[in-house]
Amino acid sequence: MALNWTLVIDSGNAPVLADFWAAALRYEVEDPSPLIDELLAGGLLGAEAVAEHRGHKIFRGYAGIRHPDDPFDESSGVGHGRRLLFQDVPEDKAGKNRLHVDVHSAVPGTPNGLEELVVRLEGLGASRVREVDMGPAGHWWVMRDPEGNEFCAA
Incomplete structure (x- = not known):
């Protein structure tokens, strides 16, 4: 049985880069708003860990996209198949990518x-x-x- 995967890509602005790649690949931008609302309501997540992008709550510094035909968890918005996750890092990109799409x-x-x-x-x-x-x-x-x-x- 094939495994699901997530390719994690360091970024300077995760939601903007996720928007680019979602449009480029015709993927879906993940919407973790329901999970974030649940975590905020339960006191398990502080408001400082949340940002808003295009009218949706996101985890600050993170944004994911998924293949539109793959299954996903409706309560978290996270894909269970072909997926890219962008995570903000403090350092700028330096040198050639060792892996690319x-x-x-x-x-x-x-x-x-x-x-x-x-x-x-x-x-x-x-x-x-x-x-x-x-x-x-x-x-x-x-x-x-x-x-x-x-x-x-x-």
Whole structure:
């Protein structure tokens, strides 16, 4: 049986980066408001641990996204499948990522599929770094998300 997973990504502004990646991957932003309300009401969480983003309560410094087809816990909003969790850290990004996401065009192999994907990602705040030419096998783009994390669009 395959395991569920969460890829944790350090960030400077977790909810903003979660919004970018949710739009880029067409994932769902997790809404932990019901869990936060329950924890606040029970005195198990202080108000200083909570922030608001786009009209929802979030755990300060954290934001998750999940694949829309995967199961999730309605009481916590947390996905039980393919998931990215962004966590704020005090230090800035330094150097090249050792791990990155590859985003594939919706219609692989079509002449305009990659260009449409890259333009859509740029509209969300990504930037092109360089094109990688594989000759007859095609090409892809190395890009950066709004916080400078490298990823590939293929």
